[in-house]
Amino acid sequence: MTWVQGERRSLAADFRAADPDAPTLCEGWTTRQLCAHLVQREHAMLRNVWDQVTTKTPGEERFMRRLVHDAGTPDGYAALVDRFAAGPSRHSLMGRFDETLNFLEYVVHHEDLRRGSGPVPPRDLPAAELEEIWRRSRPILKRAYRKAPVGVELAPDGGVVVAVRSGPGGVVTVAGSPVELLMHAFGRRGAAEVRVDGSTDDVNSFIRWGTQA
Numbered sequence: 001m002t003w004v005q006g007e008r009r010s011l012a013a014d015f016r017a018a019d020p021d022a023p024t025l026c027e028g029w030t031t032r033q034l035c036a037h038l039v040q041r042e043h044a045m046l047r048n049v050w051d052q053v054t055t056k057t058p059g060e061e062r063f064m065r066r067l068v069h070d071a072g073t074p075d076g077y078a079a080l081v082d083r084f085a086a087g088p089s090r091h092s093l094m095g096r097f098d099e100t101l102n103f104l105e106y107v108v109h110h111e112d113l114r115r116g117s118g119p120v121p122p123r124d125l126p127a128a129e130l131e132e133i134w135r136r137s138r139p140i141l142k143r144a145y146r147k148a149p150v151g152v153e154l155a156p157d158g159g160v161v162v163a164v165r166s167g168p169g170g171v172v173t174v175a176g177s178p179v180e181l182l183m184h185a186f187g188r189r190g191a192a193e194v195r196v197d198g199s200t201d202d203v204n205s206f207i208r209w210g211t212q213a
Contacts, residue, residue, distance in 0.1 A: 003132055004099045005087075007106040012085035014113055020077045024116035025188055028058025031113060035080050036067035038109065042088040042102075104136055107179065108186050115191050122177065122193070134159065134178035137185065144185035149209050150202045154181050172198035172206045184210075 001009075020032040029037065040048045040063065051061035071080040088094035094101055114120050125133075134156050141164040145152040151171035155161045156178050163171075174184060176194035184192035189210040196203050 002099055003129060004103040004106065006129075007103060007110065008085065008087055011106050011110045011113070012081055014110065015081045015084065016078070018113060020071070022116055025112040025191055026058065026109075028060075030059075031116070032071050032077060032080070033059060033064070033068055034109060034113060035077075035084055036064050036071060038105075039080060039084050040064050040067055041105075042092070042094045043083070045093065104133065104140075104182065107133055108182060108188070111179065111183055111188070111191070115188075119191075119193075122179065125179070130178045133182060137178065137182045138162070141181075141185055144187075147209075149205045150198070152206070156181060170199050170202040172196050172202050 015031065015035050018031045020030065020035075022031045024031060024034045026034055026037075037048070040051070044063065047063035051064050055061045067080065071077045088098060088102075090096070110123075114123075141154060141162070145165040148165050148167055150165075150169050151163070151167040152165035153161050153163050153171060153173045155173050155175040157176065159178075161173065174181065174194050174196050176184070176192065180193045184194050196206060198206070
């Protein structure tokens with residue numbers, strides 16, 4: 001089983017166990033809407049792009065709303081989760097590049113689902129999977145912090161510190177597990193369990209920027 005297949009299976013199991021109307025970290029989206037987003041993203045890419053570009057208020061997506069409506073009953077929701085669990089068609093773009101396009105997407109949205117109602121214990125992931133998450137995250141990190149007001153270093157647990165932004169003034173170090181650093185880089189800064197070290201002024205400036213970015 002590949003990493004993306006394992007993550008999809010685990011995420012689908014948590015979707016099945018969750019309250020479809022529970023909040024997620026994706027502002028405006030319930031568990032049902034988050035699952036609908038993943039299904040639409042993999043099976044109707046153009047509609048997904050349209051919804052992302054044209055929707056001003058999360059939860060009011062024109063096309064995704066149809067999937068959410070159809071999943072409004074217990075049987076409908078179960079069918080939606082089953083469709084997600086089946087994965088994208090092998091002949092589609094998402095299917096051909098499943099591992100590349102979906103692995104980190106699933107990791108982040110899995111935590112969006114788990115943490116929607118508040119902090120939860122971290123998942124007990126294999127060391128090899130954490131290493132893979134970190135390896136795949138690396139190309140994203142510089143883009144995530146390119147507008148930070150200070151220099152930024154990331155320190156994964158047990159790994160090598162990586163400089164991702166050489167900013168004006170001082171430097172802060174953001175430390176945590178690869179999953180937490182990924183969540184922080186993807187804008188889930190209030191929910192990411194990280195430690196930010198540096199001078200008081202630099203840390204405060206970085207945290208203020210993070211709440212506004």
